[in-house]
Amino acid sequence: MKQNDQNFLWRRIAKKKNTGNQEAPIAPKARKGWRRRLGEADYLEMLVEYNTEAMALLVKTAAGWVYCYNNWEHEKMTGFGQKAIRQQSLKTVLGEAYFKVYEKNADDCLKSGETILFKGTASWNGEVRERLCRMTPVAAADQDFIVVTELNTKVLKDWMRKNHLATTRFDQMFQTHTASMLLIEPASGRIVEANPAALAFYGYDLEELKAMTIDQINTLSPAAVAERRQQAVAGQQRYFLFPHRLKNGEIRMVDVHSSPLELDGQPYLFSVIIDATEREQNAAALYREKELHKTTMDAIHDGVITTDAAGNISYLNPAAEQACGWQSIEVQGQPFETIFPICHEYTREPLTGLLAGVLADGQSQEISEPILLSKKDGMTIPIETSLAPIRTKNGSIGGVVMVFRDITLSREKKRRIEYLSYHDELTGLYNRRFYEQLFSQKETILAHPMAFVMGDVNGLKLTNDVFGHTIGDLLLKEIAKTLKVASGARHRVIRWGGDEFMIVMPGSDLKDAERLVKRIKEQLKAVCINGTIEASVSFGMALKKSRDDEPGPVLKKAEEMMYQIKLLESKSMRGTTINALLAALDEKKAETKAHTLRLSDHVMKLAEQLSLNVEAKNRLILLTMLHDIGKVGIPDYILGKPGRLTEEEWQIMQTHSEIGYRIASNVPELHVVTEEILHHHEKWDGSGYPSGLSGEKIPLNSRILAVVDAYDVMTHDQVYQPARSHEEAIAELRAQAGSQFDPRLVEPFINQVSHWR
Template identity: 40%
Template sequence: MNKYEQLFIEAPIGIFRTNDQGEPLSVNKSLAKMLGCANEEEVLEYYTDLSEQLYVNSQRRIDFINQLKEKKEVNNFEYQARRSDGEEIWLSMDARIGEVKSDGSFVIEGFVIDITEMKVTKEELEKKKEALETFFNVTPDLLGIIDIDGNFIKVNQAWEKNLGYSKEKLEKSNCFDYIHPADQNDTKRKLKRLKNKEEVLNFVNRYRNSQGEYRYLEWRARWKNGFIYAASRDVTKRKKQEDKIKYISFHDNLTNLYNRTYLEEEIERMDVERQLPISLIMADLNGLKVVNDTYGHDRGDEILKQTAKILKTACRQEDVIARWGGDEFVIFLPQTREKEAQKVYNRIKNLCAATDGNEIPISIALGIGVKNNLEQKIYDVLNVAEEQMYKNKLDESRSTKSHIVKALLKTLGEKSDETEEHAWRMQKLTFLMAEELDLSQAKMDKLSLVATLHDIGKTIIPAEILTKTAKLTEDEWDTIQQHPKTGYRIASSTEEFSHVAEKILYHHERWDGSGYPHGLKGEGIPLLSRIITIVDAYDVMTNGRPYKDAMTKKEALAELERCSGTQFDPQLVNHFIKVMS
């Protein structure tokens, strides 16, 4: 090996030779290392086209080729390259056209150095500078650099937005041109103190805006290197904000009714003899948990708002309505006998009844308590109203939840292929399976209910996903896989259906453990869920879906047998085939 070959191999910079098609002819160790390769052979193996594969931005490659053809050489050409491990780095290249062959083809020779660290450092400095300038100009606070005499040196855009003065105008003026005459001496004393003490100082003064109106500005300023660096904000609206904070502290931000804190204070203030008799109505919204679990909390919030509207419509102006917490409300009725309170009670019930045609009707359980003399404790009266409300709720809540579930089933049928006919066929098939397996009447009843409710969780899935004929995306499939959990929550929240919630949860588990949502396996999956899995699959296969044509009975049974032991319980499949035969 001669000294030139040794220099080529050991040089601390990258050296390369390629043909005019970009195919590498030779590279040295340094370039191999830059590209994440162990040696020249690995480079030649990984980069079949050094000029094309290497460039992150293909346009830079075109620029390089064009410059090379035009000038025969290229110097300090910077570009972003991709290493063999995928990492992106910055390189600077000097290259020239070397040997030109008789057929017109040529060899490209060049040197490469890694400038990633320098590039990143430069970019970081530029980013920091740009970020500081951006922050200075976009921050809503009024920022300024002022000399000791009050002359503006630099201000940000917020001045124009808040006070109406352009940056250019302010930077040619003195801050005292805008300060209220009554505040000027105090401001001058503050600036003088700032210079002597070199401390952060907070103070407020009045500034005139471009409309001639004085606004209160709150300043935070500091003296440094001969200048005052100050930030201020308009605090004229502070009083309004304080009022708003007071409003928020006494109101429920969802319904805009009073909150419990306010009502407790109001009860204490108005629990006096001149307000007797005092009536209290305790109200509880029925079925909110079912709505939240099914339609989501946004829909639940809408129901709470509708409930608040009903209560406000039914009550008188002097009545105080408060959201007591969660789905509970309390109405405080001063100077109101039980007979008058009952009228409010009836108006609420009538307004609720008017929502029966809605997808989610409003149902409110109510109770009344009345304080007729000072000896009675007001919270004892509230307890009476609460006890009465809970008695009514026991009867009304079950009916409301059942109504919601039935509405959900209707909605599911309207937005997908989970029709009443599908549920009826499922019930018929599960009944045959229950007879074949000699299940008890209780289990048969459960199985029938699961057949009806197994896909109720799909009500939260958009119709366009449920009826999509093309292949589902990964996100859409994830959405579909959530429906057993949703169905479980819906069933669990109702006394009438809670006993089959677990069976609904597991009806998409597979015998081999590859199902969802929990990957249960074999007999770890409840029996009724295993039966529903088979029956549902058979009905879908024989009746089809938007994305799949229907099979014949024979084809469907053959498919069940094929998936026996993987997707389905093999013994149950045998029973099902026997039943269907």
């Protein structure tokens, strides 16, 4: 050891006077700064110097362990002062016969780096003394030290004699107490001691328990048990609830009260164990019951509000929170009638004392009157409600439960159902049930004579087939609105069937009915759907002269007249319908008039080459005009798309031939070309649509139109492609002959158009 290191212990220490008095200690506020100035070794020196126990510092040299410093208490005990003890060996200070024990423990302490406690004997001042020694390793900047603390065993023995009575009493209590008690080693969890109550509880004898650790009894993981054991040792937690396994395998829940305890200088955990299984089972059952009750309350759709015996709110279930706008936590403890005032729905008079009545007489109440419950925002809701007392275990009334239901939606649904029972959902007019009800119960209040007007919409099926049911429904609603406005509040307008309406005119004769029909027809002229569909209705009428006349025959007479008029109007209507369809097609710009004229010219010249008869030529001209009539049902964005169609768009486009077929089927004059319209996109090899026909199974006129239409489309600009030259179009026709086109038609047509050029 260097001389500088040997002198560190006395360089800055307060000097002792001959009397042994020490210099006044440094003030607490100055000590921290002093430690920084003195350094780590000086700080260790202070800890030793001012300790009330006998302490010394050892350091190991090449010659063995030597003393380098001791405090005043150690000097008084050994007779070696601070200067005298420096560089003195253990043998010199302790004596020949006693230094080996110190030397061995000093080596063990340095090697393990842990504090060692042992009993030592030394010869000091001619007297052999037995001491309890504690050695603690301390690492300094340049040297490791051993701090030796000497404790007088005589003092300990005196203390033990004084506390013998207390120890005996503790032992008696330990052995006789009815609570289970265990003494546990903190580090390992080994069971050191168990009282008879613990043996009886766990079912083991003492030797079996002492051979076990607490981990073998506690069913938690060893890591969890060790963590809680350390919490008890550190005094961080004293109470635990553990599942313990008995010898017979039964699991019991136990309360464990643990405290650290030191016996013979060794730390232990003293644990008192109380069986809490029944309590925990009861608590679990109560918790399940509460959870079941809460789950039930939370799940039901009715609002639930509970109060205590004073009428203060204690709970709102989620349905009540949603209905009233309050959160349960906001109103707990508040008077019910302050938060939820109730009044009569019609008179708005407050209904007070409802809860007080239930609390007073303990009788449930069903509130049958229409009442309103106030919400958080000041609004009110109509409710149906009942109140019942909440009884405690001893039968007394502990509060009130109010169960209520917001009937706003149910009322609205009821009104809606009643409305739909007598009204048509699409048009809002009265329905057939209303008519039956009218003439079964209310006819006595209706004035006579009574005119019946029956109307039938013309062309509705064709409109639905061509433009879809959405447009057809719109047409019906516009007609219904016109009928209702023209009829006024005095007459009942009824939707009788899909496209039929009836008007019941109390106190009106046939002249009144004629004037109404004339007024309706005039107003219908202003109705035009989708820019092309005009509203047209055929009417018939009949008169019910008195209450004695049955309504059935009168209604039948009106229907017969309506059908007669419909037959007279149908021919002109069909022409109007065809013109409307062609106008719609022109509006969509799906086909131009110039294109139609070119096709007509081409097909007629080809028909001459093929020697077709007059009937076939007429059908061919009609087909040329109407072959793409189905495009009125194709969305504009597809017809006008400049680029390539998507797969979905192409599927929609292909439906135009079927739409055209349905249109033609509804017009008798067009029946001759229905099949040819349907198949004008079939291909010679069977790869066309919609039916995949091939060869001569495809109608001849459809095959002729396919060649001519393809040439004209290729040689004129389209939204999706520019025009090709005549030569390019001819080459394409020849390339597709035998696959897309009838090969017997391609060359005659090519010769024809080439000659014209």
